[in-house]
Amino acid sequence: MRKLLFEALVSKTVTEPAPDDAEVAALAATLDASARRRLGRSLSIRAVDAGSCNACELEIHALNNAFYDLERFGIRFVASPRHADVLLVTGPVTRNMAEALMRTWTATPDPKWVVAVGECAAGTGVFADSYACVGAVSRVLPVDLVIPGCPPRPIELLKGLLALLAAR
Numbered sequence: 001m002r003k004l005l006f007e008a009l010v011s012k013t014v015t016e017p018a019p020d021d022a023e024v025a026a027l028a029a030t031l032d033a034s035a036r037r038r039l040g041r042s043l044s045i046r047a048v049d050a051g052s053c054n055a056c057e058l059e060i061h062a063l064n065n066a067f068y069d070l071e072r073f074g075i076r077f078v079a080s081p082r083h084a085d086v087l088l089v090t091g092p093v094t095r096n097m098a099e100a101l102m103r104t105w106t107a108t109p110d111p112k113w114v115v116a117v118g119e120c121a122a123g124t125g126v127f128a129d130s131y132a133c134v135g136a137v138s139r140v141l142p143v144d145l146v147i148p149g150c151p152p153r154p155i156e157l158l159k160g161l162l163a164l165l166a167a168r
């Protein structure tokens with residue numbers, strides 16, 4: 001027991017490997033600059049869970065943790081689609097969530113973009129053939145970008161948002 005306690009005190013955390021600070025800073029700064037150039041202001045994101053297992057959400061939440069700290073670059077998550085530029089949609093769209101997802105998209109002002117996050121949102125995940133799912137986000141909404149992964153890492157999410165702004 002004493003040995004376990006000692007190991008826990010001296011070992012590094014393994015739940016959140018520290019990202020490369022320089023890479024994150026460079027990506028986030030470029031994202032911020034692109035958002036300001038394209039939109040005239042910072043980027044606002046509304047996350048929508050359309051039926052995910054929640055692992056994709058954990059990675060999205062990590063963008064706000066002390067390692068990534070997205071808000072320092074003017075990229076923020078908002079509570080209402082009416083304040084959003086980007087809908088970040090996770091999960092295979094369940095039949096129960098299809099209408100809510102469509103209403104969220106309708107409530108988001110133009111210009112707006114839809115990013116499908118994860119294999120499920122792309123239509124290729126483990127729940128693809130479930131009777132309870134409509135399927136890929138693109139079966140309900142026009143999708144601008146797919147970020148693959150199960151789940152995608154926060155750094156992949158950042159790269160995806162950057163690619164989205166660069167392509168617009």
Ligand code: SF4
Pocket residue numbers: 051052053054055056090091092117118119120121125126149150151
């Ligand atoms: S892509 Fe993977 S992590 Fe994301 S909702 Fe589907 S099963 Fe979960």
